[in-house]
Amino acid sequence: MRTPVDDLPPAFAARPAATAGRNATILFLSALTIMAGATIAPALPAIEASFNGSPSAALLTRLILTVPALSIALCAPFAGVFADRYGRKPVAVASVLLYAVAGSSGLYADSLLTLLIGRALLGVAVAGIMTVATALVGDYFTGSARERFMGRQSAFVGVGGLFFLTGGGLLAELHWRAPFLVYMVALALVPALLAFIRDEQPRPASRNLKASGPAGPLITLPLMAILGSAVLNSVVFYLMPTQLPFHLQALGVRAPFMAGIAMGLMTLTSAITSFYYGAMRARLSVPAIFALGFALLGTGFFVVGFAEGFLTVLPGAVVVGIGLGLVMPNLATATMALADENNRGRLAGLLTASIFLGQFISPFASQPLATGGGYAVMFVGGGMALLLAALLALAVAAWQRRSASA
Secondary structure, eight states: OOOGGGGSOHHHHTOHHHHHHHHHHHHHHHHGGGGGTGGGGGGHHHHHHHTTTSTTHHHHHHHHHHHHHHHHHHHHHHHHHHHHHHOHHHHHHHHHHHHHHHHGGGGTOOSHHHHHHHHHHHHHHHHHHHHHHHHHHHHHOOHHHHHHHHHHHHHHHHHHHHHHHHHHHHHHHHOTTGGGGGGGGGGGGHHHHHHHOOSOOSOGGGGOGGGGOSOOOSSOHHHHHHHHHHHHHHHHHTHHHHHHHHHHHHTTOOOHHHHHHHHHHHHHHHHHHHHTHHHHHTTSOHHHHHHHHHHHHHHHHHHHHHOOSHHHHHHHHHHHHHHHHHHHHHHHHHHHHHOOTTTHHHHHHHHHHHHHHHHHHHHHHHHHHHHHHOHHHHHHHHHHHHHHHHHHHHHHHHHHHHHHHO
16 A cells, blocks of 8 residues: 655655654645635624725725735736745745735734735735645645645645634634734744755756756646636635625624634534545546535535524535535646646646635625625525536536546
8 A cells, every 4th residue: 555655756755754844834834825814804894894984995895805815816926936946945934924024914004005005915925825835745745645635735724724713703802903913923934944845846857947858838728727717716715704704794693703603614624624635536536526526615605695594604614615625625636737847836826826816806796796686695696606617527527537438
């Protein structure tokens, strides 16, 4: 029976103990990405109330959560180029330092504009963090070991989300500024990055492009399909952190902590599911996992949309979490399967950009539906889009199966 060590590059398989600190650092680095927006989600109603005299306060408040996504979408491709050209370590350290400074800017920002500026800079930091974290997994793992680690990476992000979301909800009970304190925890990761991340990755050809022969096209049809799936998934999924607190208020649930519980339960379920992603991948193809994941996500959104109270929202959040736990590691696995040692950073950057482009688009797509038809219509509409994506993925999976048996 093969073990993760069997799938490591030979230079690293000989000293697995030396990789433990590095692997833990990658996992903690990945967990920072969930904090980009979700940590302050339970505080959104209080932030809106605090600045209710500002023009377009309702939309701008939601942009506080999602404007980092625009910065990430714009900067992640460049972060990927830098990571491929100059190494993972300098990009990671600079990004984590900026993350702590920009993320905590909400502690002293005195207007929605200054809040948005701080959040935009946070997005620049997350672009580097998420791109490097994905590329490092591609560097050090192959085959089934990569799929297992991708699942564990997503699981770790989910566990982090449980603590950061519920912690953000608790801190939001004190004051809307309090959740911004959480971003300072990133500073504790800098010593680990300096100690464990090395730039002598097992990618010898990355320093000599001729060693791998002529490079193929970076953008291919399979990659475009993956990136499109990432955008759609984020557009619909991000209804949960941006709109669920307001949906709960409309249902009579006023406490910010309750929104934190619902989203924390969702991320916990996602983490548990992601942990078993490697086992699922051993049985199902990438398109089949997309079909199953999108179907579960869509079903969960239907449940949330038709919910009549907090207790009926929770089952929907659980089903959404299960679907997310399949889709997110599947996106990363599928992208890295298309990459080689020379372009892992760039492909990781494109995936990161696609995920967060969808997050930025989300409030613009959802707010008109929420205003015109109500929150129930908005969540059900998102569920319908995901179920359509599931049908398309199922068709691709069936076509692949027929082609393989022909």
